[in-house]
Amino acid sequence: MSDFTQRFLFDDFDARGELVTLEGSYRHVLAKHPYPEPVAQLLGELLGAAALLIGTVKFDGLLVLQARSTGAVPLLMVECSSAGELRGIARYHAEQIGDAQSLGELMPNGDLAITIDPANGQRYQGIVALDGANLADCLSTYFATSEQLPTRFWLFADGQRACGLLLQQLPVDRQKDPEARAASWEHVVTLADTLTAEELLSLDSETLLYRLYHEEAVRLFEPRALQFRCSCSRERSARALVSLGREDADQLLAEQGGTVVIDCQFCNQRYPFDAADIAQLFAGGGVEPASDTRH
Template identity: 35%
Template structure:
């Protein structure tokens, strides 16, 4: 196993680390997030169940977005009728992340109190969209997955199977950490991690996958089955054994996890790609957005004089003079 850079890449360093298992024709990525994740969550003060779901979405977006080979944006957006009605995470290449959620606090508390609660239970029926924007001179691409009791891991698998047609497996892990503060109280923080593996053989014949089960097939209908490539079955089966605590354990390095999984095959580890808490909002963008308001809204704001607009992602409050913004 090779490692670049020389220092071990420990959990919580806010970086995506690419790797390859050449013997299995597998490429993958591992992400560990700590301070950057907490920076994004702290400004919103969301309930813990929402933070856990949003953390999963941030990790998934970091895994997917870091594969972009260009200056562009990948957006994960969920809209549902559940306790969390909207979830948005943006990845702006090469390293910028921002995230927000909209939810009903009473419904969140009710769902979270149920036995066997999992973060995806906060998502009701709806859809999850993965949007890739490569810039002004290219077409925007969007893949949509139906949500109906679907976890973010399952949604990612379906997205790659339908849209990319690449055998892909994703594991996500999130944990809330409680530490004693100087005043004797408890300080809350979060750790999150994820691993994604993809089967990328040279021969397209080896990429065969079973069709996604239609869900409403008549009784007696046999699901489509294919004989998957042995190398992919081995790689996926190994990653399926990864536990949540292995993804968020600060003492477990990326190399240590990969050695446990692939020591018989050997894995190559490449330079980490740092992640950062970066919002793309600006006074210029806010001003441009305000130009789209109706004439009635513009007149009302001009009468008020000073208007305050808060960014949903970074919570920055913009104080603008409406008479300057809408001057003739």
């Protein structure tokens, strides 16, 4: 399994962790657009973050991470469903990248919106400034300031593989003494801070955890599979056209020479609609092509 998250638990501490490895899905995202190396790395880190976060929230729906800035990379956007389906996209100005490598250089004056969109229930959004050394620092700050359980992130990507580690302190259970809880949490975080990008990107879960926590009792659970999948469809594109109204749809049809083409920014899939298709949509006839032309 090349794309997965894997949970682990400390038997003696009130703490848990999650590891993520993305290969096929990450490469699939990068194959859709010719991203420069620093942009591909940022996008890989955000994909890893979304996969880790989806494991911390028990819900049926979609988690969206959207980073915006005034710099060379004005947009990073990643979606991960509760079913483990990932997609992502970045917008960048190639002429502005130059030698920029760090998050601050690529995305100045930025912020990151974390949106939980359940299939049933209320939508929730939190926002954190992109003023940390990297995306992992920004996410760790968000949890530290949002009155949630203390949570730390480590994220790395190299254009071929994206990997990450999450540690989270759990509610009081095994350790009742506040000082003991604090010391244990500092201990597991300090050890994780010794982790290098090379180790996280190259080692399997068992080896990685042994290297970090061989003196602790750690239980590693079965991995959970992830995959790239875009949620675009002809049906969703048709609904977008209908939402414009008949007059605007006909105007768009005329402007585009008789065929409206809706492009998915995530996967580059194209959905064309000609005059007969649009007439059928507004007549309530469904989204299958009305003309003899096959799309």
